[in-house]
Amino acid sequence: MENPFGKVTALEAVMEFFHDGMKVMFGGFGGVGSPPTLIEGILKKGVRELILIGNDTGFPHIGIGQLVSRGRARKVIASHIGSNPVAGQLMNDGKLEVEFSPQGILAERIRAGGVGLPAILSDIGMDNEIVSKDKPKVSLNGKDYLIETALTAEVSIVYAKRADVYGNLIYDKSARNTNPLVAMAGTITIAEVEEIVPLGSLNPDEIITPGVFVDYVISSQGVNWKWAWE
Numbered sequence: 001m002e003n004p005f006g007k008v009t010a011l012e013a014v015m016e017f018f019h020d021g022m023k024v025m026f027g028g029f030g031g032v033g034s035p036p037t038l039i040e041g042i043l044k045k046g047v048r049e050l051i052l053i054g055n056d057t058g059f060p061h062i063g064i065g066q067l068v069s070r071g072r073a074r075k076v077i078a079s080h081i082g083s084n085p086v087a088g089q090l091m092n093d094g095k096l097e098v099e100f101s102p103q104g105i106l107a108e109r110i111r112a113g114g115v116g117l118p119a120i121l122s123d124i125g126m127d128n129e130i131v132s133k134d135k136p137k138v139s140l141n142g143k144d145y146l147i148e149t150a151l152t153a154e155v156s157i158v159y160a161k162r163a164d165v166y167g168n169l170i171y172d173k174s175a176r177n178t179n180p181l182v183a184m185a186g187t188i189t190i191a192e193v194e195e196i197v198p199l200g201s202l203n204p205d206e207i208i209t210p211g212v213f214v215d216y217v218i219s220s221q222g223v224n225w226k227w228a229w230e
Helices: 011-017 036-045 065-069 085-092 103-115 179-184
Strands: 023-026 050-053 073-078 097-100 119-122 137-140 143-149 153-164 186-197 216-225
Touching: 011 036, 011 186, 011 216, 036 065, 036 153, 036 186, 036 216, 050 065, 065 073, 065 085, 085 097, 103 119, 103 143, 103 179, 153 179, 179 186
Parallel strands: 023 050, 023 153, 050 073, 073 097, 153 186, 186 216
Antiparallel strands: 119 143, 137 143
């Protein structure tokens, strides 16, 4: 009989993929759409020296900001850190390296990583020494561009409203944000979801992230499991 639980596993089982010094890519915008149970698990495991890739650093006690505020990251690649004053202080103190990338460019760099492209071209920041410093450039059809490298990670962590046991994901309104892109760009992608349903229970037209991009599914704390097996 086919395993009815598919890619669904326990938090403890996926914690083996997290280690010091690794790259972790995360979904979320200001903490909305970030996976709380996975972040808590990383905190409890005590993983350090992380390179975090995502839209922002959340808030000091919300989302990925918890890892930053507790000094677990050595570098962040994000579009902004302004909502987390602890991140700003760590950066100014030389304790956190921050690579800023404009939000649209950041999203496209993640998408490029997810589809196997090595880089993208952009003319944003060409006239800004801070943005363009040390970045390779290329001319194409008489116009100059910056070469923005694609982004990938050893593990991507995402948050979804609903998943089936194969890992097909449906997101909840604005909590969708960067999660679909992040799900594509991890060597291993772990989805934390609020509700897990049997295969065939989801409307195919509502699925945003196909299960082919998802390796493991875990449940959020206190969720409603809907196993319809007889």
